Amino acid sequence: MSVDTATVTKIASLARIKVSEAEVAAMVPELNGILAWVEQLGEVDVTGVEPMTAVIPNTLRLREDAVTDGGIRDAVLANAPAAEHGFFGVPKVIE
């Protein structure tokens, strides 16, 4: 499978990365080169093979259903580019 300008524009939009037309044009052959190369995986016979889920067998642990931290609002907000009144600030999202 190969990607065209429209597909790359769509991927960039899904990935929330603003791209110019020139950037899209440069990305098309680059991504196609990489995709053509990874497509050789298609030739591997994977009949009956389970996709890997954990590289080292491990069990997911459950912890006590208890509050272990909190009350650190200022620390949580300390690195926010726009924090106001104890909240993360974002542009208006409701018209």
Next chain:
Amino acid sequence: MTDLTELGIADIRSGVAAGTFTAVEVAEAFNAAVAAAQPALNAFIVTTPEAALAAARKVDTARAAGQPLGKLAGVPIGMKDLFATKGVQTTAASRILEGFTPEYESTVSQNLWNAGAGMLGKLNLDQFAMGSSNETSAFGNVISPWRRPGDTAPLAPGGSSGGSSAAIAARLCPAATGTDTGGSIRQPAAFTGIAGIKPTYGRCSRWGVVAFASSLDQAGPMARSVQDCAIMLEAMAGFDPKDSTSLNLPVPAWEAGLNPSMAGKKVGIPREYRLDGMDPDVARSWDDGIAWLKDAGAEIVEISLPHTRYALPTYYIIAPAEASSNLARYDGVRYGLRDLPDGAGLQDMYAATRAAGFGPEVKRRIMIGTYVLSAGFYDAYYTQAQKVRTLIARDFELAFQHCDVILAPTAPTAAFALGEKSDDPLAMYLNDVFSVPASLAGLPAMSVPAGLDRQGLPLGLQVIGRAFDEQGVLNAGLALEQRAGFTAKPAKWW
């Protein structure tokens, strides 16, 4: 007096404990070396001389009071700038995190401070650890202290832990943390003539480590000797309930267990790693390694890892897929850069922030990852890659029925010059051909210096072990190290 910057972890630790020199003297010597080299090598993104001194004073005070000293008491180290350090900028070498000052400490770095280590600074790296040459950092290239004789062309220190490798080779720090997703500890170690080990996936906590590809990311030590790697890995590793994939196992006494005898051990030589057109120096160095391990008492057996050639394409689906998910968090809301064009809405802000904050290689991988996970392509790419990953891990399991460790080159060539491969992503990716398979299988693997190639540049040998068998890897590494007798170091030009 001895030049303290020539000492490794073990010598610093014993010298401080014995009172031959103080921890403050050691920190001062390394702080001075860091400051003097920074303009030329750019190994650090920020330096923290006061943190190194503060930790050293604590150790000297503890020693004076007769208190027990930690495993790394008085040892100043470099911290790859992928580990969150409380109160010290943590960037992953990306503009999107410039100025980010964590309110918390990563588990691995905290473990190191608890063991008595001090921080010289935050080491440069490829942006989000995506790269093999350190050229994707937003804070400038790291320059290797190594040069080809009679040539001043700047060489790559390897990547992604290129600040770590350059700093250790240049004697700016005795050891440093690295992280390895597809070879990011081993390849830079090989390029700069130092040692480094990636432990079994889950040995070192990922908590507080900026995430790249979570099913592959694993921290490990880089230093100039196998013993130093063992000491530091003991301090870094350990169960951490805050990391869901952390191994709930005791940390073995790897240093005490070091034993260079390979008697009764079988060393596997994977025939698929013998590539057509292999660099003759790399092939010769591999043969040297085989002879050294035989000399140490090992039996050499040929093994087969039939899916080796599919490891890189598998990696370049899985790692970007995980990266595209992990990096979704950089949205300009909670931390890091925000680019808010006039009149922009929330979605526009996300897109503008990420366009301005991520470098080209990071964008490329996010795009690939987004594509292979998107509706209609998920099974063809991602599920297929996870199935092939199962086969790659199975190859190793079967091989380890016939051998105890595997010996291979670390990288296909010695260090290349900056700019030599940066225009062609695929050529750069091929640098990880020998390191990626062990990463995909979660296995412990280390690189040790093996000698110099015909240009006078270091080559590394890689030892891959069974899951949880860091000891076997370290022991084979020690057997190689003793026989390689690698003493070369870069001539100081910086």
